Amino acid sequence: MIFPEEYKNIGFCHSGMRPNTDEKTQVYFLSKYLLEETASGFRLYEVKHTGAGFLRTVESVRLLADENEIAVCGEILNIKNRTLLIEKAAEICEQKNVTTVLFTGIDRHVTFVYEPDLSEISEIQVVDVFPPNPPWLWDCVNRLDKSGIFGDLQIRFSKKLVDLSVYQGENTVYPCRSSELSGLFLDSDKIDGNGFKLVGCDTSKTVFETLYPDSEYEFIEMCPTRSDAAKPDKPFIMRCCKSENSGKIIEVNGNKGVIVHWGAGEYQISENIRKLVSVLRAEKS
Incomplete structure (x- = not known):
């Protein structure tokens, strides 16, 4: 070509x-x-x-x-x-x-x-969770892509979305009430007793165990870097709640990807996609 x-x-x-x-x-x-x-x-x-x-x-x-x-x-x-x-x-x-x-x-x-x-168009997989809808990272990448800001990079995007609603229940604990899920939330509910199901990452786990050290619970790993449900099968971009991980190039399931902070905006997301593409091209050359 x-x-x-x-x-x-x-x-x-x-x-x-x-x-x-x-x-x-x-x-x-x-x-x-x-x-x-x-x-x-x-x-x-x-x-x-x-x-x-x-x-x-x-x-x-x-x-x-x-x-x-x-x-x-x-x-x-x-x-x-x-x-x-x-x-x-x-x-x-x-x-x-x-x-x-x-x-x-x-x-x-x-x-x-x-x-x-x-075949010379590179594909980047957007790994995200929902609800709320639309998933923030996927929605943001779509809007940026439509604006033409990635036009020079010769890339396209696909998605891998994890539905958190499948874990809903009266004993399910989620990190944040903004998810609009049915259950309990670490940031707004008081949790008493045992037998809860915590759906989150190691940050959620640390918060839960700090607040309720004697509570027995089941933990469902949702950190995209470790969760089987979120495992990417292409070069990827994903979110993490730890600010120190923002901008890191990591490898998951044999694929290189970049992490952005959970609350990252358009500028940070755009810059990190460019960073990932630069790394991928350097490896090819």
Whole structure:
């Protein structure tokens, strides 16, 4: 797959005006590819040049796609959203039996995807719990993704959500009443006796045992780093109530992931997703 990092790497010329190595023609120093507009469409070339300065001498011109191999997407799209364009290009290439799709952006700049490869889109799994609904981390990541803030990262998101309501009952103890679950809550109820079921993490366990040292209870582990129910099967992002864990890159079930604080907002979540992608790419290179 070829998908230029920036549209400034793509030059444009009219039919018959493309650079010729025999004539020692020059191109803009950032140009790596050239679109030649023809009477019936476009041709796409890879251009290599030598020298220094603003304009450089063309060393070679290689045809990547001829007129019958190029389709033009009719929609005006956000061409900074690499995942969107790769997916759209793959769809158009299959429908029209071409190798290359040209896209025009909202700002009317042009880019292309040549031989789109869906496997080059990385998937990040969002591990979260509910209720309350919607699950905060999953909802936040979705809103950020729709804003286009991850457009340059070439990623998509999937979810792994754990339903806490399956443990509801009169003897079930949850950490926080904001969950809107049916049961008792460490932050608002007084708990007397034995036989309770505590659904939480080691912080909840510490609080419970500090408040009720003589109480006998069953503990259901819900810390996403240790719970079987929340075990990720892809690179992931998850929440933790311990602020000292925020921003840590960890490994769970053989997958690298990043932790954000339970109350993290959009900025922290966005920054930590970028941090994770950077780590994953460094491991690949």
